[in-house]
Amino acid sequence: MMSRWIRCVIAVSCFSFTAASNAGNGASELAASPELPRQVILIIGDGMDDQQLTIARNYLVGASGRLLLDTLPLRSTSQVLTIENEIGGKPVYVADSANTATTMATGVLTSRGRIATTVGDNQPIPTIVEIASAAGYKTGIVSTASVTDATPAAFATHMSLRLCENPETMLGVTYKDIFLGNCLGERKSQGGPGSISEQLASSALDVILGGGMKHFAMPIEGGTTAVVELAKSHGYQLVTSTAELQSAGTDQRLLGLFSPGTMPVRLRAQNGRSAEEPKPSLLHQVHRYLGEVTLPAAMNCEPNPAFAKVPSLKEMTDAALHQLSQDNTRGFFLMVESASIDKQAHKRKPCGSIGEVEQLNEVLDSALTFAANNPHTLILLTADHAHAAQIVPNESLYAKYTIPVYTPGKLARINTPEGAVLAVNYATNSFPYEEHTGASVPLFSNQVGVGLVPAFIAQADIFHISRTYLNLDP
């Protein structure tokens, strides 16, 4: 059955696309000079909703300050959509990074955990990277996660399950004896594309930068050479340090892998703390109107020493922009992800998320500088889904009621440089990792996007707008 819901999605998508095509400055600029080199820089803050942005703003520049992204001329809303894993399936109201990255990369909705494949029949969906590359554009992906992680993977590979990042996990992934899935039918030996790292190693990407060496260090399926050697055989130069990154030549395509898995984050709480449970007194456990509660002590954020040993996201982005723009008269598509806004939120570590929003703003600075020198540069900055963290009152709105009022979840109280205490709540579950949440998310753009990006879009329109801007519409 073709459901009413699916028809709605198509209609909405067309609507936005029409709006983008018909509107103001950007569109006319596009029509006037289609021959010029042009580029799209898509910056994704994983899990970066307005709670995360406000947490970071409060800490980094003060409650009344402005992040660089706040100064962009265009703010829109991206409608995050997910569907069940069957054709004609119902909507699912909370996404994961695999299906949202798929939507941004392909314009097609899919189910949680999928990497650029369709629901139900598991067909590969062409990505903006593949389309742009085939048309002669250079392409790149940069992430603070493993480059095989869901967000970067969905721009250049295809898989039914995001966990199949390397040849070994294709056979099955277990965690504490719990079986989480496999991708047996997608192995090369079964006529499939092979694992995500193998697909990246033989992809058309010009630049791949991030973490995830462990997924490239193991042997290719049915062979003895490492996946990284497969990449070299396809013309990639490998760099593994900041120095190597910055001295890399532009005569070969660039694969940079700077950590075994996710790259170290910039900030952490002292003593490695995360949000903690408030501790009610014994009397309060007897009756909720009695006794008192001890909230977690306020924490300071501090630099994470491990961060100094890897390139920053900005350094990776600068290298990518240098590589992609060198001797390039056509242009490029570059996706840059600040991944650990999300990963640190899952772990209830707000200092970590704050530092990764800071990294994202530094990437924006690089992108704006590049755009200042290369005017046909569309910058889109967005999140993929909302997340668990909430700013809650450090002093309850009900403090006068003289009874303990506190979250049933976990709480971090952060000393901010402006001398106040920022309280952040995580309470979507009691599992070791918090859940995502379902709100629509921010989308920002530079002046080039004004007239191209309406005030409200479906997340799939990020693909459509990018494709249109690069003159790649079919």
Next chain:
Amino acid sequence: MMSRWIRCVIAVSCFSFTAASNAGNGASELAASPELPRQVILIIGDGMDDQQLTIARNYLVGASGRLLLDTLPLRSTSQVLTIENEIGGKPVYVADSANTATTMATGVLTSRGRIATTVGDNQPIPTIVEIASAAGYKTGIVSTASVTDATPAAFATHMSLRLCENPETMLGVTYKDIFLGNCLGERKSQGGPGSISEQLASSALDVILGGGMKHFAMPIEGGTTAVVELAKSHGYQLVTSTAELQSAGTDQRLLGLFSPGTMPVRLRAQNGRSAEEPKPSLLHQVHRYLGEVTLPAAMNCEPNPAFAKVPSLKEMTDAALHQLSQDNTRGFFLMVESASIDKQAHKRKPCGSIGEVEQLNEVLDSALTFAANNPHTLILLTADHAHAAQIVPNESLYAKYTIPVYTPGKLARINTPEGAVLAVNYATNSFPYEEHTGASVPLFSNQVGVGLVPAFIAQADIFHISRTYLNLDP
């Protein structure tokens, strides 16, 4: 000490204001025809952050549908700022409706609980309603709350404590024997302005519509006549039903009071349900990896019968627009609040909040229709602060781990018309009322606002933009 933070606020405010004055269509239109009647319609969804908007969108029009507000051409972000109750005080990261309404009504930051008064020395701050009224504009406030409640009150009255809504509460407010405050020094007998209802009764407002009859039914301070009689003596006609509202003449100012306190909401859950605690099995209480959990049964939203007995927010708005535009060559300022998005969220009642977002969209429809016939109409639609509700996965992201994964807070699972289950979490505290949260909030505008409203503003700029649009700058 004048803190660095306060200086930042002023600088930021000026920045936005300059941006608004210098920019595009709206500004030039303003300069070209200052003599025309013009109006500002400020629509406030109390507590209406992107989680609330997405909850309502999912339920009312489906996950891929569009609310009317989604079709507005301009989306901006409003930076919510609160300060401690002392001059030079530090920022407070979560607001209440009193201080945020004060900021929107006056352009000045204040502390939680304050109604258009300054921190520390408790001085009244001129409001946009007072400034516009003094300049010959008509003015109105409409709310589904008591008209004496924080948001409407802050546009036309002044008080140190929002609870002092009537002559009796001026003497002190207690709740279950807990003393919450008084306003003794602000009584008329002490040279003060008197309670909020008394101030409204003698205000310059042309239209006051909403709930709150109980605050007008009691005797004025030191007298025996009811506050509502004071209002009549100041030239207000009183209406108390939809029929009376719709047949009210325009020869007298209009006071409509349609319920004792907050007006009934449109939607409720069957059996009056709210979000409920998941119920872990005994085995799960022994160890978190064992046993199972029973989530609250999915609920249906249904019409609240009491709602049919009062005018809708749209009906009140239509009456207000009729009153304010009649024989008016100058223009008007109208504030319309959908109050119970917030009040129902405090009570963990998502069906209730959804219906009030629907009411707000109907108000927008009226405002857009009015603007279509009266082109110099600036519509600003925003929230005052973020709130507790979060859309969480109905099926956990960690469902494969085969252990119970569920929120430590309270959960509502709503059957949506498109056939899925929308899970909404409330977990900021275990008190009978949830907390607000601290994210920045959405701000939307019609075409008139394009060029006047930047992509990111301080909440105080809502005052500045309104004042500029009405040619009221000093």
